[in-house]
Amino acid sequence: MxxxxxxxxxxxxxxxxxxxxxxxxxxxxxxxxxxxxxxxxxxxxxxxVPNALGRDLRGGPTRTLSLVVPELQNPYFARLAERMQSAARERGWTVSVEVSLHSPETELAHVRGLVRRPVDAVVISPSALDPSVLPHREGGPRLVLLGELLPASREVTHVVIDNAASAADVVRHLVAEGRSRLLFLGAESAVRSTATDRLAGFRAAVRFAELHPDQQLQREAPGWTREAGRDALLAVLEDGLRFDAVIGGNDLLALGALHALQERGLRVPEDVAVVGWDDIAESAWSRPGLTTIAPDLDALVDAALDAALAEDGAGTERIVAHRLVVRGSSSAGA
CATH class of the missing domain: 1.10.260.40 (lambda repressor-like DNA-binding domains)
Incomplete structure (x- = not known):
């Protein structure tokens, strides 16, 4: 070495x-x-990388790791930060929560350790990072990727739910409820990411169910927010497309779509079913409650910390469990 x-x-x-x-x-x-x-x-x-600087000057590890998330407006990332802080504290470590604001420069700086305060490990949920930089990463803090981007280096661990399998679970549920025209909001086709994996799982499950997928019902969104979900759904309605279920790439997109449907006088779930991902707290309180994919967040945090604090730094893909939480937005009997 x-x-x-x-x-x-x-x-x-x-x-x-x-x-x-x-x-x-x-x-x-x-x-x-x-x-x-x-x-x-x-x-x-x-x-x-400055992580070496920290060891040179202090003579030992910092016992601090950075959790880098794209934003905190999304309740999922706020909940992730709280769980990470609590679990790391039990192990005698400190977590510095950093917000990248979807900046590729900021995410790259954390991945390379080029930040003001050196840390021993970085756990990052990237939204703008170019995955091609990972194989050329020299040294730096131990790195764990959450949710986004397939790691392109054997030194990087990827912790994620099975996005393709969870998408298939959603499609099977909707088909069992009698739905046949499924709209997917949040489609992406660039680098491999959470969005592309969920879309791939959706497409495969739709083909398996012999529903003959309509490309016009796979829509991108300018962001994964409530506003983006509402605007994307309204655009589909204005195009006159027929659908009887909406799958949002996350709960915020789905909740925005739910609002738009009700705004236009459509009944949920009688006319259109709605499903999302992440099981944020708001999903249980919406009317009707939002059916969603719930990741095992405790298992995800534990797997990320195990990888971040491991001495060998070996990279793997660690898949944590998920479950489909059925609520009133997709099933009248829920």
Whole structure:
């Protein structure tokens, strides 16, 4: 295994002291622009990450990990952060919750460890990260991906529910309820992600049920929010397309669609059934209650922490359980 690049290596390459490198990494305004540029160039050339700096200066691990999520407006991520904080504390670790705001630069900085406060591990639910950077990641904190993006490196662990299988569960439930024209909101076709896996599972299950999928009933959404779900559903109605069930890529999309249906005088579930993912608290309180896929969040957090705190850093794909929670939005008898 190659020796980890140290702060002294960077200092030697840039022709400065290690304290100057520390000042640059920690963004202290005491370094001239020319010197800063030289240090940053050396960091980039050598593939140095500040996690090594933390160990150099303090002589040991930080016992801190970062949980990086795209936003906290989505209740799923807020609940994930709370569970992660609590479970990590029981293991004697501290969690720093960071919000990327869907910025690829911010997510990349955390993945590479190029942040102000060094940590020993990063657990990230990326929304904008280019997966091609993962095989070229040199050193840095241990990395665990949640939900999004297939890891392209054997050093990265991926913790996720089986998105394709859960989509098939949704389709089977709707078919059993007599639905045959299924609308999927939140379709994506770019890099492999939660959305693409759920869409793939949906398509396979629809074909298996011999429902003859209609591409016009697989709609993208500008975001996975209530507003996006409402707007996407209204657009489908304006196009005059016929459907008797809506599957939202997450609960927020589904709840927005539910609101739009009721706004237009359609009955749920009598006219249209609605299903989502994540089992956020709001889903149990909507009227009617929202049928949803509930991930085993405790198992997901435990698997992520096991991987983040493991000494060997070996990458695997860890799939945690899920269940379909049937409520009134898809079954009149629920």
């Amino acid at each position: 190659a020796r980890r690049v140290s702060i002294k290596d960077v200092a030697q390459r840039a022709g400065v002291s290690w304290k100057t490198v520390s000042n640059v990494v920690n963004e202290r305004p005491v370094v001239r622009a020319e010197t800063r540029d030289r240090v940053l160039a050396a960091i980039d050339e050598l593939g140095y």
